[in-house]
Amino acid sequence: xxFAEPLHLLALLxxxxxxxxxxxxxxxxxxxxxxxxxxxxxARAAAGTPRWRxxxxxxxxxxxxxxxxxxxxxxxxxxxxxxxxxxxxxxxDESGSMSAQDVDPSRLRAxxxxxxxxxxxxxxxxxxxxxxxxxxxxxxxxxxxxxxQVETAVDALNADGGTATGDALTSALDRLQNRRGDDGTVAxxxxxxxxxxxxxxGTDPLEVADRAKKLGVPVYTVALGTTGGVVERPDGxxxxxxxxxxxxxxxxxxxxxxxxAVSDGDELDQVYERLGSxxxxxxxxxxxxxxxxxGALVLLxxxxxxxxxxxxxxx
Numbered sequence: 001x002x003f004a005e006p007l008h009l010l011a012l013l014x015x016x017x018x019x020x021x022x023x024x025x026x027x028x029x030x031x032x033x034x035x036x037x038x039x040x041x042x043a044r045a046a047a048g049t050p051r052w053r054x055x056x057x058x059x060x061x062x063x064x065x066x067x068x069x070x071x072x073x074x075x076x077x078x079x080x081x082x083x084x085x086x087x088x089x090x091x092x093d094e095s096g097s098m099s100a101q102d103v104d105p106s107r108l109r110a111x112x113x114x115x116x117x118x119x120x121x122x123x124x125x126x127x128x129x130x131x132x133x134x135x136x137x138x139x140x141x142x143x144x145x146x147x148x149q150v151e152t153a154v155d156a157l158n159a160d161g162g163t164a165t166g167d168a169l170t171s172a173l174d175r176l177q178n179r180r181g182d183d184g185t186v187a188x189x190x191x192x193x194x195x196x197x198x199x200x201x202g203t204d205p206l207e208v209a210d211r212a213k214k215l216g217v218p219v220y221t222v223a224l225g226t227t228g229g230v231v232e233r234p235d236g237x238x239x240x241x242x243x244x245x246x247x248x249x250x251x252x253x254x255x256x257x258x259x260x261a262v263s264d265g266d267e268l269d270q271v272y273e274r275l276g277s278x279x280x281x282x283x284x285x286x287x288x289x290x291x292x293x294x295g296a297l298v299l300l301x302x303x304x305x306x307x308x309x310x311x312x313x314x315x
Contacts, residue, residue, distance in 0.1 A: 004074035004287065011069035015062055060303030064296040071292035085187035087143040087179055088122075088279045089129040089172040090115055090150065092157060093195035094138065097241035099159035100196070102229035103264055107196050108159045110265035111224060114272040115154045118192075119147045121276035129175050130154065133168035134161030135201050142175055165195055166203030169219065169251075173208065176217050189217050190279050192272075193251065196225040198244040205247065209254040218257035220275055221248035226263045 003009065092115065098108040119128065129143035130150045139153045169191065176189040191212065199205050212219050223245035230238045245261040252259035262268045 057307035064299035067296035164202035
């Protein structure tokens with residue numbers, strides 16, 4: 001938190017001064033009671049009142065004063081603000097290797113769960129699209145604020161076939177190439193690519209990454225799985241399906257994005273959470289004086305109200 005007018009915080013120095021004056025006054029009253037016996041009778045009558053009752057009202061007023069001082073200093077907090085017309089396309093591999101269970105309960109299921117969490121976390125205003133692919137592009141959702149459409153496509157993923165990562169990235173870029181904001185400027189966009197294997201068919205994904213760089217669309221890549229991942233073959237044998245983090249890292253680097261390699265569902269969810277908070281928002285300083293002033297008024301009313309209530313003799 002920062003302050004637009006920090007010099008107003010000097011008003012906080014008045015609080016310890018008031019506490020010191022309060023303590024001096026209490027000592028003065030005790031000396032007065034000793035010098036005047038009649039006053040000691042009143043003091044004994046008040047002895048049945050718990051000591052904390054005499055402390056709570058001034059404490060509440062002191063806290064109110066502190067909040068007011070902070071409010072006058074115009075505190076500012078950094079908040080995430082949605083970017084107008086920002087777009088992201090989730091590109092998700094549904095090749096046969098995604099059925100491997102080295103990620104609990106399976107690579108594909110973990111990817112689906114993470115995508116749903118991503119959709120829950122991103123701003124409602126963010127335009128989200130989707131491309132699901134294996135040996136070819138199977139499902140496409142144009143970037144939309146109707147995130148339920150994307151979730152439906154995510155739920156329909158089915159692990160089968162080869163891996164055409166380049167074709168899937170091309171499909172995503174085609175949907176982001178002509179993006180424009182309401183003022184005619186190019187709106188920010190990004191791609192989140194999740195895959196677990198090497199490209200086996202179609203366009204070279206590194207060439208598509210170069211195109212993404214020219215268009216200003218960073219590709220964030222996630223390599224999912226472990227080196228021990230296997231899938232069952234039709235003949236009953238087992239085929240190793242290790243992930244290919246090197247290629248995905250190269251795609252991210254060449255496009256201006258960032259790469260991640262994860263081996264379990266929790267890690268994947270954390271990556272998607274991080275990307276969800278980063279894509280489609282910008283950090284902005286917002287003044288939050290009203291919150292401090294509102295809290296001060298509540299404490300002020302509480303301190304005055306409690307003091308009057310107890311002074312009038314009500315429990």
